[in-house]
Amino acid sequence: MIPRYSRPEMVALWEPESKFQIWFEIEAHATDALAELGVVPKEAAAAIWAKGKFDVARIDEIEREVKHDVIAFLTNVAENVGEESRFMHQGMTSSDVLDTCLAVQLARASDILLADI
Secondary structure (H helix, E strand, O other): OOHHHOOHHHHHHOOHHHHHHHHHHHHHHHHHHHHHOOOOOHHHHHHHHHHOOOOHHHHHHHHHHHOOHHHHHHHHHHHHHOHHHHHOOOOOOHHHHHHHHHHHHHHHHHHHHHHOO
16 A cells, blocks of 8 residues: 555554454354354363464464465464364365455445545
8 A cells, every 4th residue: 555545544454463363353253153053162262262362473484384374373373372272263264264354354444435435
């Protein structure tokens, strides 16, 4: 984005930190849904919300090694969550996370634009 033409809130929406936060929320909500269905332990879903965090620089470091963005993200979250993280991403594909994230970002971007009309 060209800084002088960009709204700060729009720039922030497309930054890696925001993208990974959305990825985290997608993964955590999906784990919650699986816990409600009895597929994964409810304690694991709660632990993911409680301990889940990520570091963009660490994700980039892992991605250089594994050559996969979602695996790098999940690996970094697992470093923080611990054993319960094994229940994240069950039944999901990388596209589930990426496509859902893009839809969220587009909806939020639209909200920013509509607010200024």
